[in-house]
Every structure is written in C-alpha cells, then in structure tokens.
Amino acid sequence: MNLRDALQQKTLIGDGAMGTLLYSYGIDRCFEDLNLSHSEEVLNVHRAYVNAGADVIQTNTYGANYIKLTRYGLQNQVKEINTQAVRLAKQAAGPEQYVVGTMGGVRGIQKQAVPLEEIKRSFREQLYCLLFEEVDGLLLETFYDLEEVTTVLEIVRKETDLPVIAQVSMHEAGVLQDGTPLTEALELLEKKGADVVGVNCRLGPYHMIQSLEEVPLPDKAVLSAYPNASLPAFQDGRLVYPTDPSYFQKSAQSLYEQGVHLIGGCCGTTPEHIEAIAARVKGKKPIKEKKVPLKKKTDVNVAKKEKQTPHLHELARKGRSIIVELDPPKKLNTERFLKGAKALQEAGIDSITLADNSLATPRISNSTMASIIKSKYNVDPLVHIACRDRNLIGLQSHLLGLHTLGIHQVLAVTGDPTKIGDFPGATSVYDLSSFDLIHYIKQLNKGISFSGKPLGENTSFSVAAAFNPNVRNLNRAVGRMEKKISYGADYFISQPVFNEKQLVEVYEATKHVDAPIYIGIMPLTSVRNAEFLHNEVPGMTLSADILERMEQAGDNKAQAQAEGISIAKSLIDTAMDLFNGIYLITPFLRYEMTVELTNYIHEKSASKERKLSDGIHIV
C-alpha cells in the first residue's frame, strides 16, 4: 500500500527523536554531518525505531539545508549529507516502512534574520537532493512561522505529487507565535496541498492534546502529532527529558481519540517511547467523527483598551508637534532632571523622550523616570527601548510593564554598541533587531504576546523608529525607513541635523515616506562640543559657518550657550517649513536651552497663524 492510502486507512507510527537521542549518547555537534562521518550510529538509531514498530522513518536531515549547515562550515555538503541520509534510512527500513525526507524550519522568533528569498533557495536545494534519492514522502517539521511553512509547502507542491506532511510548532498551546489559532494554520496547510497536517516539538503530550482538542477533522488531509517527551530539565550542565514511556503510551491513545492518524515523537523521545505507542495504537482504524467544542479556547478575547490622549504620530500628521529628549541622570540625584521635566511640560511640549542607556552607558531606568514624570507633572513620556540590554523575556515583560504604567509611546531601536560605553565587554543581547521589535510591539497591540499567547487585552503603543540621516548614502537610510514602516513603525525620530542644506536634502529624500518625521535639532553648548560632534561622531557634519560661529563665541559658557541657541533657532526656522514634528535634544540636562527653543517654536507658530488669519480677514 502506498503511504497516502495507508495514512487514510490506519493509524501509523512515526519514529522518535534523532538529535536528542544522539545528544544523550554524548554527541554534541552537527547531527546531520553524522550521516557522513558516523553513518553506523545513524543507521543504528533508524534500526532501533524500525524495531520499535515505526511505520514512517524520517531521514536525518532536519537541519540539512545550507542556511543551517553554514554554522558548521558545511554549506557545500548539502547534496552529500541529504543523499547519504536517504540511503541510511532506506537501508534501515524494511518493505513495511516508508521513508520520508525531513526538512526543518529555519525561522525562530526573529522574522527578518533570514529573508524569505534565501529560505526558498535553501529549501529548493535540499528538496531536489531528497527527491533525487526517491523518498516515499516529505516531512516539513518544526515550523514556528506560518509564512515560512506555507512558502516551503508551495515549493514542494510544485515539484512533486508525493505525500507531504506539514507540521507546525507552538510555544503556547493552541496558537502559533503570531497568534494564529492552530485550527486556522492547519486549514491553510491543507488548502495549500499538504496530505497530512499536524504539530511537532516544543510541547509535550499534555499541551499537544489540549491544542488538538480544538481542531476538527480536516476534510481531505489527516492529522499528525509528534510531541516532545516532556519539558526539558537542565541536569549537570545537560538538557534531559525525564519521562516514562507508559505516560507517552496513554497520551498516544488520547491523540488517537483526537483523530490523529500519524503519531510519532519529537525531542526527548526514544525507541522505548515508540515501542510503547506502537503497542497501543499501531494499525488502529482512525476515528471518523469528532466533536469540537463550539467556543474555541484559543479565541483571542481582546478587550479593546484605547489610549485617551492622541498618539504622537497623529499629532505630527495634523500639525506642529514638539517632543524633547531629556535623558535620565547617570547619577542618583534626580533634582535637575525633575525640574527640567516640569519646565518642559509647562512650556507646552507634547512629550518628553527618555533614552534607554544611550551610548551604552547606564542611567537611572527610563521607565522609572517616565513613570515619575507622568504622575508628578502629567507628562506624556516616550520611552526608548534598545534591543541591546534585554532578551525576549525582558523585552516583553518591560513592554507589559509600560502598558500597565499607562505609558504608550515607545521608540524601538537596536541600541548603541556596548563598545562605546562604560562596559565595552558587556554582552549585547540582540534577540531582536529594531525591525522585529517594532513588529512584536504591534503584535502586543493586537492583544497577542511575542509567543502567540492571548493577553486578554490589547496594548495601544504608538511605535517610533529611529532615522539616521547622517550617513553617506541617504537613500539607503530612507530604504530602512520604508522597511521599518512595513514592520509597523508609525513615525520616525531623527538624529540631530546640523546644517540647513542637509535639512532640505532630508526633506527631499523623505517627502514620499508615508509616516511623519520628528526632525532632530540639538543646541550646541560649546566649541568643543561642536568640534567633537563634527570630528568624532560618524556621519555628523557641521557647516563651516556653524563651526566658525561657535569658535567666535569662545570659552565663555553663557556666550557659547547663547550662540548654540541662536544656531538652533536658525535651523528651526528651516525645519519648521519642512517638517511638522520637531525633536529637540537637551544637551547635558541643560533644559533651559530646550525650554527656550520650545517657546521660540510656539511663538513662531502663533505668529504664523496670526498672519494667516489676518490674511483671511483681509480677503
């Protein structure tokens, strides 16, 4: 009987883990390379699963694509590794077994780490190798990203009529990491031509059964499940999966009752697990009817909670808006910072922005200071979030905390490199890029956590992204802006610009961009400050005229500061004609300077409005 017919007619037993089994023997290297270097060990694992009763044997090719093999310098061995993998699986399989070529997902939570085009290239190459060796079917497994698995499935379906098993993996029971309910994901995979749709890895039997309870029997396809043995434990520096095969056997019965036709095991499972499930369900006639509870547990029950005051991107779309950066102090005395926040609020700014340990140097936590100025002075703070200092757990927790504090304005940045700060040797996390961070903050706005879990309520973050116009190739920077918009950025905040000609260039290069820009203006404080920015900060260029003016102002602090303000005012004159949003950066907590510039902008706006309304009056 061919695999497709067998899958329809009886319960088939899949094999168990390859990777974790080899790891439990003390092997900790590229498992797919073992097809070539230690083929006897791989063959023995396959044989053990055949002897345990597995009907479907998968090739040891989970990571045998060039993207994953590159980590081991084996990117040129794709053909050899896949070819040998099929041969080994076939050698172990008897006439009763089917050999399926496994292709594992690449994308984790970082979407933009591997572009889709590269995934396509890489999977095509692996697919051709597996097909050339005449496998009985294909197994797409451990796909966390729905876009990735559907893309790969489309490629496979174009190339072959062989049976295809398509399996997704979930961090949370019942939902994919983007919040898509499992039922919807499996329906989509069936629609795209998978013969078997199912789940594998990450979850143990308990959560997998719970997830499948909500999934109806597909129309044409059949269901599969390859649970992990259990959650992993960390023992003596190694990951182990402590479980009892008899528990797995009981779980296989429950999976069968959920209408699953193909039951195997993923990480942590062993030939003992497979033997146990085969003894219970192998060959049984699959169930024909299944009752699914009407109210799906995984419905994202979002209570809409909207922000009361307008978001900054709305303000800047409508008209003049001023935001001012006032960074939390590096020392414990907060008096000057708080005075500055109060003065700026009284001057009528729309928001105070608080950097996240900018220049990779620790300051008092910006969310702490943001919360204080919000409650004390009714400031609407904007909190910068750098990907450098927090992992995924920390980032999500931080964002949920900000929402709880009523802080809804954030700026998502990669973060300055640690090399330039107080701790050059500090680790940088970068679990997410700024693009991914923007994407996941927007996912929270839909009431879905980073891992796909419903949050019960949506956040309402307005997400700013950074724009650095001080680069050699302005068009590339504009390209990054467009990409950030496609990931969900609502508006941009720019690095300071120090010359009028550049303001016009930036305007011309960005006028087509469909998101407001708050253009950065920073008053200079001294000639040394000006020379530092001009000579030492990559990309920043001060005009000869501005450098000359600061030089003339000399060493007198008040005089230099006055000249800095005067220069900033002329930049503001130009900027106001080109941009609605103005982002003033307070240097060294000298808030008097940014208060004065705020007043200047308000006065200019008011006089412009007066002129306009006078004009209308005359007409």
Ligand SMILES: Cc1cc2nc3c(=O)[nH]c(=O)nc-3n(C[C@H](O)[C@H](O)[C@H](O)COP(=O)(O)OP(=O)(O)OC[C@H]3O[C@@H](n4cnc5c(N)ncnc54)[C@H](O)[C@@H]3O)c2cc1C
């Ligand atoms: C308004 C604003 C606020 C900021 N606040 C903070 C803060 O609070 N804390 C902090 O640590 N840092 C902050 N930064 C600095 C920022 O994190 C870095 O300057 C960063 O490299 C640029 O912005 P991003 O993080 O969005 O980078 P991304 O756009 O995500 O870029 C990431 C990397 O790509 C590279 N890159 C960027 N643009 C280009 C280009 N045009 N061509 C080629 N490669 C490029 C850079 O090397 C960069 O490291 C801020 C920057 C701005 C403009």
Ligand code: MET
């Ligand atoms: C990481 S999910 C498991 C991949 C593969 N089926 C293995 O057992 O090695």
Ligand SMILES: [Zn+2]
């Ligand atoms: Zn697994």
